[in-house]
Every structure is written in C-alpha cells, then in structure tokens.
Amino acid sequence: MTALIGLISGLGLIGLALSLGGMPAAYVNATGMLIVLCGTAAVTMISFSSGDLRDLPKAVRELLFESREEASQAAYFVLRLAERARKDGVLQLPNIPALKNRPMLSKAISLIADGTVTEDVERTLEHESWAAAARRRCTADILRRAGEVAPAMGLIGTLLGLVQLLGQLSNPAAIGPAMAVALLTTFYGAILAHMVFLPLAAKADRSREAEQLINSVYSLGASSIGRKENPRRLEVALNALLPPNKQVQYF
Secondary structure: OHHHHHHHHHHHHHHHHHHHOOOHHHHOOHHHHHHHHHHHHHHHHHHOOHHHHHOHHHHHHHHHHOOOOOHHHHHHHHHHHHHHHHHHOHHHHHHOHHHHHOHHHHHHHHHHHOOOOHHHHHHHHHHHHHHHHHHHHHHHHHHHHHHHHHHHHHHHHHHHHHHHHHHOOOOHHHHHHHHHHHHHHHHHHHHHHHHHHHHHHHHHHHHHHHHHHHHHHHHHHHHHHHOOOOHHHHHHHHHHHOOHHHOOOOO
16 A cells, blocks of 8 residues: 555645646646657557556556565464464364465465475475566566656657747747647656656565565475474574564564
8 A cells, every 4th residue: 555655645746736836737738648648558568468468457456555464474374374283283274264365375285285295385386486476577577668668758749849849930829839748748758657657666576575575484384384394493494584674483
C-alpha cells in the first residue's frame, strides 16, 4: 500500500500546485496527452512480447496493493512449523490454515508429507522461485522501458508543437495552441516517467529481492523439516541467511 499512497500523494501534490496557480484547465491538452500516452504505449509494446504485456496489469496491481510479510515473519512461521512437525509429525502440517496464504511453502510441505525426497523438494522450490523472480524482473523491465520512452515522447510532442508554431506565425490565434502542445507534452512525459513508471520499476525490483529472500527462508525451512532436523539448528541457519535487522530469536 505504500506505493499507492506515495503515487496518490505525488500526483495530488502536482494537482494542488496547479490549482493554486489559478488556471488548472490550462494544463489539460488532449493532443499532448495523446502523443505521450499512446506513443509511450506503442513504443513499449514494440520492446516486449504480448505475453509479457498481458501480465502487466496484474503485476502493477500487486505492486500497488500488496502487503507482503516480512522475512522475519516468514522465519518465525517456518520455525513454528518445524516445532510442530517435531512434536506431531509432518503429516499434520498440510492441514494448517495459514499455509493457504503461502502457496510455495504449502506445496513444499505437501510434497514432504507425501514422502518426496528432500532434494527433489529443494529443486522444485528453486525452479518456482526462479520463475517468480523472472516475472518480477520482466515487470520492472517493462516499467523502466516506459519510463525511458515517456520523456522522449514528450520531446517529440515539443518538436511537433514548435513546428506548428513556426508554421502559424502569421496567425496569432494558432500560436497559443501550438505552444501548449510544445510545453505540455514535455510536462506529461516527465510526470509519467518520474512519478509513475520509474518509481514502480524500482518497487518491482525491491519486491523481487524481498520475495527471493522469503522464498529462500521457505526453502531452508522445508528442507530442514524434510530432514527432521532440530528446530534450533534451523533457527541458526535462518539467522545466517537473514540480514542483521531481520534475524529472529525463537528459542
């Protein structure tokens, strides 16, 4: 939710500044919006496949509305699972309701409960973690590409507006609209790039890193449970994996 709050706050600040200027309608230009929005979309579509772009709306919604658990929370959950497995047995773990919110860990625990070799479980988790990271990386690449293109489309709109302006010097009534296109397309491109696309791309990169860390915690925990190791040993291994500010003290 922090991404959504930041986006709304930034755009709201721009809107407030325009309103305080006394002429907010002067910053609305359909031609400039068409050049920047459609141009950015078109050039970005050239750079990626239809499959990559098809997943983009869902990925952006996740970036704006996701509430991901912290790596330390994931570690505590895994330790509780390991302790319960030691007391009640692995077969009891798939029935835990909280696993439904953690599909990757839930799949690993189900495989372990079915008697799958621990090494095979580790490979499965590694492949799924890689696929999830690849999806996040593709989202970041698309958003970053759009952030690169938007200012360029703004510049193209500026050049078009200047050409129209120079061609209408004998008609003073046409100079104003041409100048508006020239200036506002640069404005729209800068807003889209630096307040929408590039911040979301950075968010996607950070989200990928956080997801990879959590998946590593899940993989380590599932492997430990599969090998029936002492949960205290798992705690030591988890703290070696986690950053210092996210380390846990369970026992």
